[in-house]
Amino acid sequence: MLVGMLGMMEAGAYPWSWWVLGPISLGFLGIYLLLPRPDGQRTATGSLLGVLGIAGLMALVLGGVIANVESLTFCVFSGVACLGAGFLVTLENPARAALAFVVVILGVAGLFLLAAAPFLMGANIIVYAGAIIVTFLFVLMLAQQHLPSDADSRSREPLLACICGAGSVLIILLAIGEDAGRTESYQEGFEARALVATRAPVAPFRRVGESDLRLNQGGVPAMPADNTAFLGATLYGRHLVAVELAAVLLVVATLGAIAVAQRTGAGGAL
Amino acid sequence: MVSPDLPHFLAVSAVLFSLGLVGFIARRNLIIMFLSVELMVQGVALNFVAFARFRGNLDGQAFVLFLLTIAACEAALALALILAMYRTRSSLDVSLWQDLREEDLEQVTDDEPLPLAPATAPLPQLPLAGIAPAKPEEPNRV
Numbered sequence: 483m484l485v486g487m488l489g490m491m492e493a494g495a496y497p498w499s500w501w502v503l504g505p506i507s508l509g510f511l512g513i514y515l516l517l518p519r520p521d522g523q524r525t526a527t528g529s530l531l532g533v534l535g536i537a538g539l540m541a542l543v544l545g546g547v548i549a550n551v552e553s554l555t556f557c558v559f560s561g562v563a564c565l566g567a568g569f570l571v572t573l574e575n576p577a578r579a580a581l582a583f584v585v586v587i588l589g590v591a592g593l594f595l596l597a598a599a600p601f602l603m604g605a606n607i608i609v610y611a612g613a614i615i616v617t618f619l620f621v622l623m624l625a626q627q628h629l630p631s632d633a634d635s636r637s638r639e640p641l642l643a644c645i646c647g648a649g650s651v652l653i654i655l656l657a658i659g660e661d662a663g664r665t666e667s668y669q670e671g672f673e674a675r676a677l678v679a680t681r682a683p684v685a686p687f688r689r690v691g692e693s694d695l696r697l698n699q700g701g702v703p704a705m706p707a708d709n710t711a712f713l714g715a716t717l718y719g720r721h722l723v724a725v726e727l728a729a730v731l732l733v734v735a736t737l738g739a740i741a742v743a744q745r746t747g748a749g750g751a752l
Numbered sequence: 753m754v755s756p757d758l759p760h761f762l763a764v765s766a767v768l769f770s771l772g773l774v775g776f777i778a779r780r781n782l783i784i785m786f787l788s789v790e791l792m793v794q795g796v797a798l799n800f801v802a803f804a805r806f807r808g809n810l811d812g813q814a815f816v817l818f819l820l821t822i823a824a825c826e827a828a829l830a831l832a833l834i835l836a837m838y839r840t841r842s843s844l845d846v847s848l849w850q851d852l853r854e855e856d857l858e859q860v861t862d863d864e865p866l867p868l869a870p871a872t873a874p875l876p877q878l879p880l881a882g883i884a885p886a887k888p889e890e891p892n893r894v
Contacts, residue, residue, distance in 0.1 A: 564767050590794050597802050601813075624838075636862060658763060731821065
């Protein structure tokens with residue numbers, strides 16, 4: 483459904499301006515029809531809109547002039563992430579929604595990899611898909627409900643919610659499109675800045691000499707090469723206090739979770 | 753499109769963020785609402801990583817690490833709270849908690865009846881004790 487919007491971008495047509503209205507309204511309708519409601523989801527129509535969006539995406543991508551590996555993987559990962567997000571929002575069964583969130587995580591992790599963040603890709607998968615989702619499923623199994631229930635089979639103001647979401651995405655995309663129209667290419671600016679920035683991310687902890695940088699043929703530092711080392715240097719150099727604060731926060735959150743979840747005497751009967 | 757540029761990443765994260773927004777507003781299951789918030793967090797994290805990539809420094813990625821930390825704390829606390837709430841009202845429906853609203857807001861009631869539960873397959877009938885149930889003979893073609 484919302485994938486159709488990606489199709490607009492693949493056409494290489496930013497500033498995409500008001501053309502995004504079409505895919506956004508497709509996605510709006512699809513999500514609105516797919517949201518659970520007591521008289522049954524309009525699965526057929528909503529899925530039809532989704533299929534239309536994907537077909538439009540494929541036509542736009544494959545009809546484009548240049549399709550290199552990077553852009554193709556970007557399309558796949560972003561499509562997977564957006565589809566998973568659509569499923570997460572619309573699936574009636576909460577356990578399935580949690581599994582759809584895993585799909586989103588995997589898609590976003592792929593996008594992280596494309597954006598030169600391999601360490602964060604691993605961390606994201608381990609923390610979210612590994613830890614958080616398991617805890618979620620645990621609580622879901624604990625609070626098992628049979629399916630047509632008030633919690634799962636009803637939506638609160640589906641029309642207003644969808645209008646809100648469509649408005650939000652429209653505003654953001656229009657803002658991005660305007661900005662993208664102003665600047666020529668971010669890639670060039672990145673390559674210019676990367677030369678300066680990766681030369682010495684943090685001086686005190688790790689001296690990064692020229693020999694430490696792996697350069698590609700263009701003489702530009704390859705970003706993913708030393709990602710973990712650079713990230714560690716940044717983290718423990720520039721953000722050391724924040725790291726300590728995060729540790730304190732984790733301890734406090736653990737204590738708080740234990741205190742909140744504790745069963746208090748005769749009051750809480752499960 | 754030659755290769756994904758900054759606006760493409762921003763657009764994907766905008767889509768993720770807005771879908772999370774829709775899920776948070778529309779869904780009534782506490783856990784799905786929380787998952788929607790996590791979806792919005794993912795959108796924001798993607799923004800940070802993309803900016804880090806195209807600005808050529810790693811502060812955005814460091815920020816995403818802190819975001820992961822906060823998300824872990826948030827998940828622990830929220831699940832503890834959800835568990836406590838489930839114990840009190842024995843349902844995950846967030847509308848059961850609308851008495852927490854301001855007093856002059858009217859309460860929302862559900863008009864439409866829920867659909868009937870889908871018919872499940874009938875339980876198998878056990879034979880009387882002592883009588884072996886008839887087993888279908890398997891043809892032996894050796």
